[in-house]
Amino acid sequence: MSWDQFIYFAMGALLLWGTGAALAYSPARKIISTLFTLGGLMLFFAFIAGLWVSLERPPLRTMGETRLWYSFFLPVAGLLTYLRWNYRWILSFTTILSAVFIMVNLLNPDIHNKVLMPALQSPWFAPHVIIYMFSYAILGAVTLIAIYYLIRGKRIKEPARIMEMTDNLVYAGTACITLGMLMGAIWAKEAWGHYWSWDPKETWAAITWIGYLIYIHYRLKRSSSNKIAMVILIIAFVMLQICWYGVNYLPSAKQSIHTYSS
Amino acid sequence: MKNSSRHIWEQPWGYREGILIAAGIGLSGLILQLFLGNIHPTLFAAPLNLIIGALFMTGLLAVYLLARKRPLGRWLTSVAATLPALALFLLLSIFLGVIPQFPSGSETALPDNLFTSLGWYRMTTSWPFVLICFYLLLILGLTTLRHTTRKQEWRDIGFYLNHLGLFIALLGGVLGSADMERLTMRVQEGQVEWRGTTATGALKELPLAIQLDSFLLEEYPPKLVVIEHESGRMLPTERPESYMFEGVGKTTDLAGYTVEILEYLPHAAIFSNDSITRVVPMLMEGATAALRVRVTPEGGAAPKEGWVSNGSYLYPHSLLRIDETRSLAMPLQEVKRYTSHVTLYTEEGHTRKSLIEVNHPVMMEEWMIYQYSYDDTMGKYSDTSVFELVRDPWLKVVYTGIFMLLAGALFLFFAGPKKSRS
Numbered sequence: 001m002s003w004d005q006f007i008y009f010a011m012g013a014l015l016l017w018g019t020g021a022a023l024a025y026s027p028a029r030k031i032i033s034t035l036f037t038l039g040g041l042m043l044f045f046a047f048i049a050g051l052w053v054s055l056e057r058p059p060l061r062t063m064g065e066t067r068l069w070y071s072f073f074l075p076v077a078g079l080l081t082y083l084r085w086n087y088r089w090i091l092s093f094t095t096i097l098s099a100v101f102i103m104v105n106l107l108n109p110d111i112h113n114k115v116l117m118p119a120l121q122s123p124w125f126a127p128h129v130i131i132y133m134f135s136y137a138i139l140g141a142v143t144l145i146a147i148y149y150l151i152r153g154k155r156i157k158e159p160a161r162i163m164e165m166t167d168n169l170v171y172a173g174t175a176c177i178t179l180g181m182l183m184g185a186i187w188a189k190e191a192w193g194h195y196w197s198w199d200p201k202e203t204w205a206a207i208t209w210i211g212y213l214i215y216i217h218y219r220l221k222r223s224s225s226n227k228i229a230m231v232i233l234i235i236a237f238v239m240l241q242i243c244w245y246g247v248n249y250l251p252s253a254k255q256s257i258h259t260y261s262s
Numbered sequence: 263m264k265n266s267s268r269h270i271w272e273q274p275w276g277y278r279e280g281i282l283i284a285a286g287i288g289l290s291g292l293i294l295q296l297f298l299g300n301i302h303p304t305l306f307a308a309p310l311n312l313i314i315g316a317l318f319m320t321g322l323l324a325v326y327l328l329a330r331k332r333p334l335g336r337w338l339t340s341v342a343a344t345l346p347a348l349a350l351f352l353l354l355s356i357f358l359g360v361i362p363q364f365p366s367g368s369e370t371a372l373p374d375n376l377f378t379s380l381g382w383y384r385m386t387t388s389w390p391f392v393l394i395c396f397y398l399l400l401i402l403g404l405t406t407l408r409h410t411t412r413k414q415e416w417r418d419i420g421f422y423l424n425h426l427g428l429f430i431a432l433l434g435g436v437l438g439s440a441d442m443e444r445l446t447m448r449v450q451e452g453q454v455e456w457r458g459t460t461a462t463g464a465l466k467e468l469p470l471a472i473q474l475d476s477f478l479l480e481e482y483p484p485k486l487v488v489i490e491h492e493s494g495r496m497l498p499t500e501r502p503e504s505y506m507f508e509g510v511g512k513t514t515d516l517a518g519y520t521v522e523i524l525e526y527l528p529h530a531a532i533f534s535n536d537s538i539t540r541v542v543p544m545l546m547e548g549a550t551a552a553l554r555v556r557v558t559p560e561g562g563a564a565p566k567e568g569w570v571s572n573g574s575y576l577y578p579h580s581l582l583r584i585d586e587t588r589s590l591a592m593p594l595q596e597v598k599r600y601t602s603h604v605t606l607y608t609e610e611g612h613t614r615k616s617l618i619e620v621n622h623p624v625m626m627e628e629w630m631i632y633q634y635s636y637d638d639t640m641g642k643y644s645d646t647s648v649f650e651l652v653r654d655p656w657l658k659v660v661y662t663g664i665f666m667l668l669a670g671a672l673f674l675f676f677a678g679p680k681k682s683r684s
Contacts, residue, residue, distance in 0.1 A: 114506060115482055115596045118620035167679040175675035182668050191621050193444060193632050193652040195660065196435065198386055203359035210352045214345060219679075221341045242359075252362045 001050025002112050003064075009047035010071075010102045016040030017075050017098065021091035024082060037079045037091060044072050057116040060129040061260050063245055064110030067101045069130060073137035074098040077169075081141060085165045093144040094137075120260065124187035128180055135176030136240060139212070142169045143237040146230040159226055167219060170233070174212040181205050192257065200250060201258035204243035211236030275337040277346065284346040287397050288354075291390030296379060300387045303366055306440035308655075315437045318396065322403045330408060339405040347401060351394050358385040365461070395436055402429045420677055423670030431663025438656025445652075446634060449474040451645040454607070458651050470627045472649060473605040475615075479642040481595035483507040484551045484572060488517035488584070489591045497588070504593070507553060518560050519584065524567070525554035532569070532577045539580060541569045547643050548576030553592065557584050575640055594641070602633055602647040618649065629653050 020036030048068060051059045059065040078094030081087060145166055149156060156162060184205070185195040196202060215232045218224050247253055270278055306314070329335030337343055364372060364383045372378040381388030406425045409418065445458025449472050456471035485504045488497045496502035497517040505514045505521065513522045530552040531544035541552050552571040559565075566584055572592040573579030581589040601619040606626050616624045623632045635648035 111501070111503070113504075116598075118597065118599055121599070122621040164679075171674055171678045175671045178667060178671035178674070182664050182671070185664060189657075190623060193623075193630065193650050194442070194654075195657075195664070198358065198363065200359055203355055207352060207355045207359055210348055210355065214348050214352070216679075217341050217344055217348070247359070250360050252360055255362055 001047060001054045003051075003109050005050075006047060006109070007106060009043055010106065013040040013044040014095070014099055014102065016043065017091070017095040021095045024088045024091045030083070030086075033091065034079065034083065037075055041072065041075060041079075048072060055112070055114050057114060058126045058129075060126060061116060061120060062110050062113070064105050064108070066129065066133055066244070067105050069133040070136055070140075071098045071101040071105070073134045074101070074140060076134070077137045077141045081165065081169065084168075085161075087165070089148075090141065090145075093148075094141055097140055097144065117260065119191050122187055122191060124183055124190070128183045128187060131176050131183070132180040135173045135180060136244065138169055138173035138176065139237060139240060142166055142173060142233055145169075146233040146237075149230050150227065150234075163219075163226055163229070166229075166233070170212060170215055174209070174216060177205070177209055177212065181209060199258050200247050200252040200256045201243065203252075204239065204247050208236065208239045208243045211239045273333040275333065275340075275342065277342045279337070280342045280344075280346040283343070284350045284394070284397070287347075287393050288350055288390050291388070291393040292380070294389040294393075295381045298389070300366065300381050300384050301389060301392055303387060303440045306437060308441050311437040311440060315433065318399070318433075322400060322407075325400070326404055326407045330411075335404070335408075338401055339408045344401055344405070347394065347398050351391075351398055354385060354391050354394065357382050358391070361385070392436070395432070399429060399433055399436075402432070417677060417680065420670055420673035423666045423673060427663045427666025427670055429663070431660050431667060434656050434659030434663060438654065438660065441656060442652065442654045444650060447472060447649045447651060449602075449604075449647055449649065451475070451477060451647075456607075468629065468651065469609045470629060471607040472631065473607070474647050475603040475605055477600070477602050477636060477644060477647045479600040479636065479644060480598045481642055482598050484553060484592050484595050486516060486521060486553065486555070486570065487591055487593060488519060489581075489589055491583075491587055491589055516590075519590075520558040520560075521590070522556040522558075523553060524556055527552045530571065532571055532573075532580055534580065539569060541571070548574050550574040550577050550579075551592070551595065552580075555582065555590065557582065557590055559584065575643065600633065600636060600647075602649070604631075606631075628655070 016036050017040040020033040020040065023033040023036060024030075048059060051065075051068075059068060074094040074097050075091070078091045081090045145162065149159075149162055149166075184202070188197070188202075189195040211232070215229060215236060218232060219229055242250075247256070248259060253259070268274075268276075270282075304310075325335065325338070329338070361377060361382050363385065366384050366387050372383050377383055381390070385391050402425060406422065406429060409421060409425070412418075443460075445460055445466060445468070447455055447458045449455045451474050454471050454473040456468050457465045458468055459465060483506055485506045487502065487504045489495060490497060496504070503517050505516050507523065507526065510523050510526050513520060515521075527541065527543050528551055529543060529545050529549035530541050531549060532552065533540045533542075541554070550571050550573050552569050554567070554569050556565050556567045563585075566582060568582040569580060570582045570590050570592045571577070571580045572594050579592065581591050583589050599619065601617060604616050604618055604624075606614045606616055606624070608627050614626070618624050618631055618633045620633050623630045625631075630652045632650040632652065633647070634650040637644040637646040640646075
């Protein structure tokens with residue numbers, strides 16, 4: 001399997017996810033759209049697995065490879081949210097966001113590259129990146145909800161229920177970025193000699209983490225405004241984007257030892 | 263803020279006081295910074311860090327015991343105090359994440375501008391950053407202590423794991439930062455070394471010695487690229503292509519050419535003068551990888567055949583000229599793995615054989631020994647290995663906090679937020 005075949009798997013998966021998302025609006029039973037979404041996920045994962053085998057290393061090194069996982073985890077997060085809280089629109093949101101990242105990968109294809117530098121050859125590599133991509137997907141879904149909430153404004157029917165869903169997702173996402181960050185710290189101790197060196201990537205990981213902690217603590221106050229909470233979520237997601245790839249364009253990036261996409 | 267009729271500083275305090283106090287701490291830090299410059303790392307070296315730690319813990323307990331029932335004590339453990347402190351820490355962290363940082367201790371001149379006076383080129387040792395850290399630790403410590411007076415439920419396990427874990431990890435990290443020692447050590451094959459070099463270049467004798475028995479470096483298979491002679495740029499310029507050798511007889515498309523692999527010599531010697539290049543197998547130090555290839559341009563031009571090699575310290579690299587402007591070249595092979603087989607000795611006379619490689623450090627006498635580097639001018643024939651030796655007496659404290667936080671994160675994931683009782 002190589003990137004040349006990606007378009008077939010991606011289009012097939014998008015078709016299945018799109019059908020699942022559309023069926024979620026129809027009176028059809030939940031199981032039907034769930035099955036379509038699952039089918040798309042299986043097809044998409046078949047590509048990831050094939051790429052893993054042909055690269056002879058986990059496909060988690062380059063930006064394109066992490067986008068691949070992100071496109072995969074978005075519908076996972078959407079499906080879990082749909083099954084848990086019955087929001088019909090969530091699957092279409094996550095499908096569209098996933099399609100955006102698939103398009104980026106199609107227009108800007110990765111080069112098939114088997115090289116995995118010694119620093120990345122560690123049992124921590126796969127869990128560290130996969131858990132981060134999973135949390136980014138959950139927090140991406142939450143950001144879509146926040147934007148939806150702010151755009152709909154007063155027309156939101158059950159604000160309390162949306163806030164409950166948002167809180168649940170943020171707790172799960174923050175738990176995962178905490179796990180990803182601390183696994184990274186333990187790995188950094190093994191690979192680089194120190195668990196925390198304020199490398200730009202680490203600094204931005206901490207910034208993102210604090211952003212979501214601010215949301216969680218802000219929500220603890222009974223008198224807090226839903227709107228401000230949603231704005232905090234959007235700002236935190238911007239921080240997350242800087243941490244993921246924006247950091248490469250910052251003046252501080254030259255010093256980072258945390259860059260692996262050549 | 264519902265109680266907007268309340269005057270500022272009138273109890274009960276809210277966000278406004280939180281913002282003012284956080285800003286006040288930041289401002290005090292700024293003034294200290296302008297007058298004193300960055301905090302010297304040795305201020306936190308043993309035994310001063312123990313004293314600071316003890317003073318801080320005493321202060322924390324004193325504030326807790328004296329003020330827990332007063333409005334100030336209650337406010338210090340509230341969201342209204344926490345959020346402005348977190349937001350200010352976030353802001354300073356953003357500066358830290360955007361502005362290039364200079365290692366403290368190094369004597370490189372900092373640029374002569376405002377950022378230098380503000381301490382932003384060495385943010386983590388600047389007064390505002392450290393003061394805000396301690397303010398956050400105070401809030402965190404007080405909040406944790408105050409939580410113990412509540413009626414406890416099973417959910418509180420998560421609270422303690424996260425808050426106490428962060429408190430321990432953060433305090434341990436801040437206080438321990440100056441006690442960490444990092445040295446590098448170069449050892450040649452067959453030699454024994456017991457002195458390390460600090461970042462400033464000073465030599466330090468260690469309670470252990472490393473003997474390098476052998477150093478092994480493994481590379482990925484060679485790659486081929488098409489380059490422009492003049493510039494040396496890889497083609498196509500906007501998205502350079504490369505082909506990693508997969509076996510003799512394989513054919514690939516590379517930057518508009520068809521490349522066929524005819525022969526592969528992993529260990530070759532190259533003799534060339536102006537007219538002829540001779541490539542022969544040679545199994546000894548300094549041998550280079552070589553590929554004999556046939557390159558066919560698109561559009562039926564005559565194919566070119568010849569050897570391509572990336573050279574070694576002994577032999578120059580050799581290109582295959584395709585046409586006037588382009589050549590087929592073999593870049594240096596990428597490193598897959600490098601390993602040092604060592605014998606470690608301690609002062610007490612213990613001996614241990616070990617294998618050290620990247621991601622697999624070895625612990626000996628409080629020192630973690632890392633594979634750091636090698637003599638890259640010699641590539642895979644390097645007979646020198648460079649180790650990094652790290653001693654961090656506070657690591658156990660920080661790891662206690664980190665593992666509590668890991669457990670706390672799992673708790674957060676499965677338990678989720680507290681259900682609102684509205």
